[in-house]
Amino acid sequence: MLDPTTRRDFLALAGSAAMLAVTLRPAKATPATMASAIRTVVGTAPVKNGKVKLEVPPLVENGNTVPMTVSVASPMAPEDHVLSIHVFNEKNPQPNIGNFYLGPLAGRAQVSTRIRLADSQKIIAIAKLSDGTFWSASVEVIVTLAACTEEPV
């Protein structure tokens, strides 16, 4: 039976167990696979920084459920609107987190959901606009308890 003398000891132990699970996993998204996942969405078009706001807590205690909000500065008018928002990560087993497609009646280019993070890593959100340009934002997130790879109880 585990005898956590202090909360800190317990967290350190839990953290190293999670790290072990992560290092044992062979298939994992890397910055390179994330880059290729991004290329399948944007093609050869340049991706500029700006317009997009990606809100994720910088320090995450539980990677199983991380609140995320992506919003894009856009008038959402027929001649100038956001077509889709794509979110990627670099260290989960898969580089994709979600693709969100907005219809003409979307009203506001903003979506919120809850995501899983397997490790401390960078997250990128890319928005596709009606004029064919791509805009992005990224955040670095520190994760204490990893998701995806933990063993069932």
Next chain:
Amino acid sequence: MASALINVPAKAKRGEIIEIKTLMSHIMETGYRHTATGEVIPRDIITSFTCRFNGKEIFRADLFPAISANPFFTFFTTATESGKFEFEWIGDKGFSETASASIAVE
């Protein structure tokens, strides 16, 4: 048993931007976890979520294992006329659920 939670305002003014919240109860098994004996637990996730208003698509999402259990989405739409929102979730193992909500626009 799958069940949906939907939050749509019952009334809105024409042209108002309204917020829609949806939650579908689902395990979202990633396919990357193992049992104690080392076997991979097969993936079981929702892969697609669609919201239509009076038959027209207003929001759609592709889901990956990185979406948390009980997928929750908040998004927005412009209220143009009274009508019905229809929500559809599709996933692995033949998962398919629908829900709907009505709005009165004045």
